[in-house]
Amino acid sequence: MTVLVTGATGNVGRKVVESLLAAGVPVRATSRNPKTAGLPAGVDVHAGDLDDPGSFKDALSGVEKLFLFPNPSGIAEFLDLAKASGVRHVVLLSSAAVGAPDVTSHPIGLMHLSVEQAVERSGLARTVLRPGAFASNALQWAPAIRESGEVRIPYAESTLSPIHERDIAAVAVQALLTDGHEDATYELTGPESMTQRRQAELIGAATGRPVAVVDLVDGAARAQLELDYGGFGVPGLIDSVLGTYAASVGTAAPVTDTVARITGRAPTAFADWALEHRQAFTAA
Template sequence: MAILVTGATGTVGRHVVDGLLRARQQVRALTRDPATAALPSEVEVHQGEIGRIDTVHTALAGVDRMYLFPVLDGLDEFIDVAVQAGVRRIVVLSSDSSVNVVLPTNREAGEHHLAVERAVEASGVEWTHLRPGAFAGNAIDWAPSIQAERVVRAPYAAGAQSVIHSADIADVATIALLEDGHAGAKYRLTGPEAITRAEQVRVIAKVLGTDIRFEEITAAQWRDSVRAYMPEVAMDMLLGYWAHAVDNPDPVYPTVTEVTGRPARTFADWAADNVASFR
């Protein structure tokens, strides 16, 4: 039987694909544009979208397990078709916002991910929810200014985040897909330490072997710098989270170690893995 990976070209999905291939599994990927997917040749790539049910039947044929990227549009019908096709286990990429409702600015994201979780739970299959916090990969947003000026301009330098490497999320996902004992689990996933945004920049500088200046700007200045490509609701969510993390560092959970049997990757590990993006 095959395992279907939705969102297979995403930052977590690619690692899930790699992990399943290392485990010698038959991997099928659902993506909008197979021509640009750049997935390993062993992967059976299907063009399709969760929200377009007419495009997914072939991809689901002969699938018994699935990694689910959290798309809500058309999800109920997609899950119905998946179950009819024989899917019996779904691992959901959710978010810590589904349970961390301290911040009003996180409410919309939390409701979205909770709705995805509930749709899967109602299907009657085995399910596991992965609830990561902030991704280490969000630091990629700093790459253009680091490349051009060796500077990062951002608000809330002292916000301490327990950022997680996407490969760790994928490792937990792969284990939950392949091994028994994870049905009904709601895994809160973090990196191994809470590290401030300013310290993240220092880590990147060390990996690059160069100086990088962190220039703290106001929330309003940051809004102006990203307004051309970022929705207002996303700005509100990020700013609320970063501001909260100044006096309330992110919690650190041992889940990655408990599930995988090894320490979670550090931010320095992530920076080393992605150093080419900052050169």
């Protein structure tokens, strides 16, 4: 049985590829730039651009199971092609934002919802993964922490339950390789709720150099988010992120037991993610 991993060069996709290889499963992977994908030996790497579903004709040949990166453009056409090629089961990387109570005013939630709905309409067996904030989002602080030991954080007291990308991949691999995950939707989180300030503290503990946090609220938070996300040009994105951050201050972020239930092992603590990635936060 060949498994195709799309988004194989991403934080999650790379870990899905590694785990499938370790399990001895034939892995095919796609990238828009296969020559520079840097995937391990033993992976059958093909070109594929989800914006251009026809580019997957070769990559889908002989594939039964698919790990799908959530790219909305061309999704219906891509799924038709996958079905016609013999794919039977799709494991979709979606987002916890789909479950937000105000999803209609949440551009990220709406985008992922549109992909989930397309997968549902395709009639293929599906497993939907809805992770919350990735631990790897903290890498956006790495240049500032390396250069000055200080990071400016919009709503530093806002809370999240950061999940290690390897734990998302581990659930994906279980869903791809074992029975009983068809038509399931899994809300995935890390093991504990914490503030963004606490994440920065744990990065400081991992590197041995304390991180100074500048807590930005209101207009200052908006200005920072404009710098971080303004370039994406997504209408309503900054308002929605600001609203989510502000609303979570003083509350505990949801924590699910899904990673442990599906994989049989506890999800990785953010402190351990920080230790693993401490080099990225350490000045040369």
